[in-house]
Amino acid sequence: MDAFIxxxxxxxxxxxxxxxxxNVENASSLRQRVVKVSTLTDADERVEExxxxxxLAFIDARLITSRTHLQTAVHQALLAxxxxxxMRTRSVHSEILFYLNPxxxxxxxxxxxxxxxxxxxxxxxxxxxxxxxxAPHLRPDQKEMQVQELMKDAVIGTIVPLDDPEQGLxxxxxxxxxxxxxxxxxxxAVKNASSPEEExxxxxxxxxxAVAMKSVMQ
Amino acid sequence: MAxxxxxxxxxxxxxxxxxxxxxxxxxxxxxxxPVLLKHRFKKKYRHEALDATLTKARVAGEARTLLKCLKxxxxxxxxxxxxxxxxxxxxxxxxxxxxRKLLPGGEEPEEGxxxxxxxxxxxxxxxxxxTIGKLMELIGAELAKLHKADIVHGDLTxxxxxxxxxxxxxxxxxxxxxxxxxxxxxxxSFVSTLVEDKAVDLYVLERAFASTHPDSEPMFASVLQxxxxxxxxxxxxxxxxxxxxxxxxxxxxxxxx
Numbered sequence: 318m319d320a321f322i323x324x325x326x327x328x329x330x331x332x333x334x335x336x337x338x339x340n341v342e343n344a345s346s347l348r349q350r351v352v353k354v355s356t357l358t359d360a361d362e363r364v365e366e367x368x369x370x371x372x373l374a375f376i377d378a379r380l381i382t383s384r385t386h387l388q389t390a391v392h393q394a395l396l397a398x399x400x401x402x403x404m405r406t407r408s409v410h411s412e413i414l415f416y417l418n419p420x421x422x423x424x425x426x427x428x429x430x431x432x433x434x435x436x437x438x439x440x441x442x443x444x445x446x447x448x449x450x451x452a453p454h455l456r457p458d459q460k461e462m463q464v465q466e467l468m469k470d471a472v473i474g475t476i477v478p479l480d481d482p483e484q485g486l487x488x489x490x491x492x493x494x495x496x497x498x499x500x501x502x503x504x505x506a507v508k509n510a511s512s513p514e515e516e517x518x519x520x521x522x523x524x525x526x527a528v529a530m531k532s533v534m535q
Numbered sequence: 536m537a538x539x540x541x542x543x544x545x546x547x548x549x550x551x552x553x554x555x556x557x558x559x560x561x562x563x564x565x566x567x568x569p570v571l572l573k574h575r576f577k578k579k580y581r582h583e584a585l586d587a588t589l590t591k592a593r594v595a596g597e598a599r600t601l602l603k604c605l606k607x608x609x610x611x612x613x614x615x616x617x618x619x620x621x622x623x624x625x626x627x628x629x630x631x632x633x634x635r636k637l638l639p640g641g642e643e644p645e646e647g648x649x650x651x652x653x654x655x656x657x658x659x660x661x662x663x664x665x666t667i668g669k670l671m672e673l674i675g676a677e678l679a680k681l682h683k684a685d686i687v688h689g690d691l692t693x694x695x696x697x698x699x700x701x702x703x704x705x706x707x708x709x710x711x712x713x714x715x716x717x718x719x720x721x722x723x724s725f726v727s728t729l730v731e732d733k734a735v736d737l738y739v740l741e742r743a744f745a746s747t748h749p750d751s752e753p754m755f756a757s758v759l760q761x762x763x764x765x766x767x768x769x770x771x772x773x774x775x776x777x778x779x780x781x782x783x784x785x786x787x788x789x790x791x792x
Contacts, residue, residue: 321564325543385567389615392563396618399539505684506608523605526614530602533595533619 318465319479321388326395328445330409333391334464335442337378337486338474344436347375347471351432371471374410376417377430378438379491380498382521384479389528390416391442397532409444416531419499429498438489440479441468492517499524540618544574555722560628563616568628570615573597575622590622593722597624600686600721607684610677610717629717630703634670635693637663640748663698664713670698671754673716675761678737681718682774683766687732689723691740693747734777735786737762 321333351371357364381387394412397403406412406423418426432439443464455463469476477484501507501520510516527534547561550571559572575590594617604611616625635641637660660670674696681688688695701713727733737759744751763771 504606522613529614530598530617
């Protein structure tokens with residue numbers, strides 16, 4: 318499965334496994350499950366297991382413009398999580414959604430980039446360790462398989478490679494929605510683009526840069 | 536534990552060092568494109584609290600200007616990493632050459648450059664499919680876009696402009712030139728609508744040309760021509776008149792400080 322490996326980060330955060338799911342069928346029930354898990358208390362039965370099963374970032378793939386865009390959001394979220402009091406949200410996974418959003422409103426980040434009942438294409442991210450801490454003997458590829466199984470247990474859909482020219486991200490990104498969300502339609506760089514291809518390059522560069530500089534946004 | 540972004544620097548190659556910052560070539564993940572890291576290191580000569588505030592404000596300022604430029608269609612590197620509390624700004628690595636080295640007189644290594652990379656055979660303008668005249672047009676057009684967006688660079692020199700190498704340039708569809716002029720180092724930039732600030736910006740570049748490249752007058756004149764073409768007659772007249780004033784008195788208007 319696909320992953321970003323950040324050699325400069327501590328071991329338990331150095332790997333961000335991710336997968337692109339198409340034709341997602343259970344968005345609504347998955348969302349309800351995630352909400353339910355967040356309200357569980359430590360006293361509840363099998364609470365650790367349930368929390369681990371949905372300890373993932375679910376990102377609406379339509380608003381992701383490139384691999385670099387995704388990588389930048391994950392990396393900035395990891396930088397924040399490695400700084401004391403650096404995070405604005407409660408977990409590194411929600412921090413990714415926060416970094417993707419153009420404003421500092423957390424609820425809005427979830428609404429724009431998170432799981433919604435209508436989601437059909439999702440990028441699912443899992444930071445760091447393999448599923449069970451009990452398995453330090455696993456080889457990296459076995460860990461990957463373990464994470465992939467965990468994701469497949471949560472999401473009902475088809476995994477496709479992110480970079481696949483036909484089925485991958487390129488065919489999913491909703492450029493009009495991205496331009497609207499980031500209010501780019503009136504910007505000279507977008508208005509003066511000489512072709513749709515150039516416009517996409519320009520929008521991707523702006524959106525990726527906005528994610529990177531989010532922490533110092535006005 | 537040392538900060539994560541400092542750890543990233545320790546894995547990277549230092550390219551250059553100035554008074555304000557060190558420049559590194561880094562890689563965020565093993566299979567991604569290289570990133571240029573600008574590290575505004577701790578200044579021991581300043582009070583710690585002041586140093587932290589200044590460093591953070593400067594990283595933030597530079598990042599904000601870059602984003603403003605990207606939205607205005609000015610060619611600048613995209614932003615990839617920001618860790619303001621450590622003074623780190625990571626931007627796209629641009630494969631190419633700075634304009635100074637492509638013009639006559641600009642060959643000597645600059646102060647601070649680590650181990651002047653013997654780039655093998657000297658890269659020439661032909662390699663970028665440009666003549667000096669065409670290059671000056673690109674510069675003028677880029678500066679016009681910058682100033683139209685009310686951004687003042689603050690340190691325009693031929694060292695702070697790069698050409699993307701044609702082999703690393705793919706995006707554009709209008710292919711009259713196989714390269715792109717990219718403005719870099721917005722460390723002294725600010726936002727201003729004042730004609731004075733824009734005129735001084737041009738004046739600083741004129742002086743940089745004169746001190747670096749022999750016979751620079753015709754070169755700078757073509758920069759201004761291209762700049763003029765991208766402005767309205769009114770905008771140009773205001774900047775032109777003010778530039779003439781600045782030439783007479785120098786860049787400091789008030790004569791204090």
